[in-house]
Amino acid sequence: xxxxxxxxxxxHQQPHNTKLISLALSHSLRTQRALFLTQLKSALQLLQHTQxxxxxxxxxxxxxxxxxxxxxxxxxxxxITSIRDHLLSLTSSxxxxxxxxxxxxxxxxxxISDADSAVDLAKEIQSQFRFSFQVSHYKILCTxxxxxxxxxxxxSVSQVLKDADIALKNAQQQGLGHYHLSTALPxxxxxxxxxxxxxxxxxxxxxxxxxxxxxxIIQLNSNQLIGFEVIAHWHEESQYNQATSDNDRNFISLxxxxxxxxxxxxxxxxxxxxxxxxxxDSHADxxxxxxxxxxxxxxxxxxxxxxxxIFIIQQQQIPPSCLVLEFREHQCMAxxxxxxxxxxxxxxxGVQVGLDDFGSxxxxxxxxxxxxxxxxxxxxxxxxxxxxxxxxxxxxxVIRDISHDMGFKVIVEGIENKQQHVKLVELGCEFGQGxxxxxxxxxxxxxRLLEI
Numbered sequence: 001x002x003x004x005x006x007x008x009x010x011x012h013q014q015p016h017n018t019k020l021i022s023l024a025l026s027h028s029l030r031t032q033r034a035l036f037l038t039q040l041k042s043a044l045q046l047l048q049h050t051q052x053x054x055x056x057x058x059x060x061x062x063x064x065x066x067x068x069x070x071x072x073x074x075x076x077x078x079x080i081t082s083i084r085d086h087l088l089s090l091t092s093s094x095x096x097x098x099x100x101x102x103x104x105x106x107x108x109x110x111x112i113s114d115a116d117s118a119v120d121l122a123k124e125i126q127s128q129f130r131f132s133f134q135v136s137h138y139k140i141l142c143t144x145x146x147x148x149x150x151x152x153x154x155x156s157v158s159q160v161l162k163d164a165d166i167a168l169k170n171a172q173q174q175g176l177g178h179y180h181l182s183t184a185l186p187x188x189x190x191x192x193x194x195x196x197x198x199x200x201x202x203x204x205x206x207x208x209x210x211x212x213x214x215x216x217i218i219q220l221n222s223n224q225l226i227g228f229e230v231i232a233h234w235h236e237e238s239q240y241n242q243a244t245s246d247n248d249r250n251f252i253s254l255x256x257x258x259x260x261x262x263x264x265x266x267x268x269x270x271x272x273x274x275x276x277x278x279x280x281d282s283h284a285d286x287x288x289x290x291x292x293x294x295x296x297x298x299x300x301x302x303x304x305x306x307x308x309x310i311f312i313i314q315q316q317q318i319p320p321s322c323l324v325l326e327f328r329e330h331q332c333m334a335x336x337x338x339x340x341x342x343x344x345x346x347x348x349x350g351v352q353v354g355l356d357d358f359g360s361x362x363x364x365x366x367x368x369x370x371x372x373x374x375x376x377x378x379x380x381x382x383x384x385x386x387x388x389x390x391x392x393x394x395x396x397x398v399i400r401d402i403s404h405d406m407g408f409k410v411i412v413e414g415i416e417n418k419q420q421h422v423k424l425v426e427l428g429c430e431f432g433q434g435x436x437x438x439x440x441x442x443x444x445x446x447x448r449l450l451e452i
Contacts (some may be wrong), residue, residue: 025408055113056164057107057149060168061144067079080103087107090128095107114336119148129143130169144169146168205264214231215229216228218437220421220425292323293325295327300332301339306346320350321350340372354376359378389421412434
């Protein structure tokens, strides 16, 4: 319900030339939309050739229907004009703002390339709606819902508009005055086979066909078991492919490119926490066992996702410090502010945070200072090359020294033979995992290992 301060009550009469005005406005809107589509196409072409990202915001005035019902279409039209003027004050010369339809605006900005800035803009826009708009003799207070689509890969114009529209609908589902960010990652090919794979993966999660497997992590100098890395394993898929780990990565990549990854992560984490509780309760010696689990960056970006994870952890009544939730730096680079905030929430409840696959892709030492972390996992590529490459050996030493100086614990991945194990002990690395130590195993194999 709009809040209205009425200086005086009156019924506004429609002007005699309403039809002419409507025709002129209609022509003007068509021109604006044509210009908007032209600029959107140009932004997509620039993205394709130079990788210059851009953001599209769909801004919906939440309660314009009530304004029109209570005060008539003339005043609601004037309100839309007033809102448009306010939005224009937030734009630069290279931006494109257009009234798509009635109470909905589209704002195209090519000078924003990261999620933090896009969300800051949405918040600034919504702050404009906290003050009443002066229309004729009325002061009208409205709210706005905003869908944010950050474009990072080439799409069609229709796909960009659809993505922004979905983001807007997600914002509206949260209630009045909210925003929702869509990262608009490369869209999986929407051919029948791809759709069938997505449906198959979704059914596998629902039917409990994807289960957590556990790869032991040991203290390298004593071979003492300290915990397990949790790995999602789809048995039906892997039986057709000898390279199980490669196959697992394939279905995880499919999930990562869709919102299925949220359901998959929650499913695996729930099952793993349930199992950890059983191991802790089975014997006093097992109460120090920890689990490390990879977490999609989408959990760190989406509103409420981390809170859901915390609820699952608390529901199982396991010590949060026995969980290490890992993230990859390159997935968080565009969303630093929100990822850091989510990671800090995890640490506040006692969950430990790990920086996974350090040294691969875009990983940098800046991550040690930027993110709240407890563990650093050295990428397996360093381990594979260290006996033949002095550079890789030196880099492991550097990562070990900086991590220890900053109070981080180090886990080395990908230990495949005895020589690597011996060398890592010489280097003073604390913890390690890999097929030489033990391959991933199901919970029954772990039970035998723990002598349960």
